[in-house]
Amino acid sequence: MVERARALADKLNHLFANATTRSGQEYSNEQVASAIVATGVTISQSYIWQLRKGKKDNPTFKHLQALAAFFGVPVSYFFDDEVTDRVDQQLEELKAEQARLSEIMDSSDAQLMALRAGELSPEGRRQVMDLLDVVHRLEQAERDTRPKE
Structure with a gap:
């Protein structure tokens, strides 16, 4: 059975879902576009929306480089399914570790409050x-x- 390559939109949406802000929220198209524009690459939130919806599927290499840099993945993430799979696995492991650390921090906050109250x-x-x-x-x-x- 031949496995179908994931579409650019799927890969991009996966990055959005797994690379979250410090508060745990998914980045908005506007936040990503603003951050990329700040690096000197022209891109709009509506263009990112079109990429995520699959309405556009042939971005420039410069746009892919900027998106990869924003999400901290190699640009090959968008071209090489082996790289995609490896990075996705790493993102899942990172997300699980962040959840574990968040639980520890919550516990530490309660302990710190108790110590200070004492x-x-x-x-x-x-x-x-x-x-x-x-x-x-x-x-x-x-x-x-x-x-x-």
Whole structure:
């Protein structure tokens, strides 16, 4: 069975899905276009959208170089399916590692909060607890008002 090569749009969308901002959000076409334009390469968010939708599928080498540089992959990612597969595997491993580190950081934040609270006076600890109660109630109310999926 011969495996069909992945389309440019599929490869590009995979990069968008797996290379996220620090907050974990997917980059927008506008963010990518702005970052590339800042390097001196002219590209628009609508052109990136067209590439991602498969409406355009023959970008210039300069555009592919700029997209590869933005996402931190070799330009051969777009041409060589073996490179694509290898990079995609590395991206998946990196994403899993980032998720693991995020869990550790969340735990570390709670430990740091507890350590700092232990250094406070009894009145200071009461104030921190009052503040935590307020934040907890606000977040709980926000969760309760979200529409159910």
